[in-house]
Amino acid sequence: AQSVTQPDIHITVSEGASLELRCNYSYGATPYLFWYVQSPGQGLQLLLKYFSGDTLVQGIKGFEAEFKRSQSSFNLRKPSVHWSDAAEYFCAVAPSGGYNKLIFGAGTRLAVHP
């Protein structure tokens, strides 16, 4: 069965520090991969997505993610975190060839210390 694992439930970083959020997926083929962010009381906003091609993708708000097929991973990174990045982050996959649903990880809650 398809699944997404986000190993870190909570992460705390200092403002200005670098960030990496981990995501591993289980799927037979290469799925479409997404990272969403959910700020408190808000819906989900797409940060970036990977379909094919260059395995390093750039997103909004200075985020990037790297797809590594050999590790079945799609980790999210940011070189310097801002206090406004405090939120919950979700990795998701969609089976290739058509969309009927997204499969989400459990989420990683990011806290940023000043």
Place this chain on the structure above:
Amino acid sequence: EAQVTQNPRYLITVTGKKLTVTCSQNMNHEYMSWYRQDPGLGLRQIYYSMNVEVTDKGDVPEGYKVSRKEKRNFPLILESPSPNQTSLYFCASTMGGGGTEAFFGQGTRLTVV
């Protein structure tokens, strides 16, 4: 502005009292879905629709109904809510195809007492 609108944002109800959460999108998207979000579980799909009058179950459909009579609307119906349906609900829409972006509503926080 492209958006998915859910109503209400907050709802407290009693066990067994039928309720409907509305969802509307203005992007002419074909695909619409309902998800519930629970701590430690992420978002799980309840139902989805590929077009008008075409709906199918997601991963956690028990206790829910949906309908798609118009392309823009996809209401979620709880005919006899129970406390285990207390959750945060999101409606989403997408044009279609596995790689297109899903747009999410602001969420509906439902409490069933």
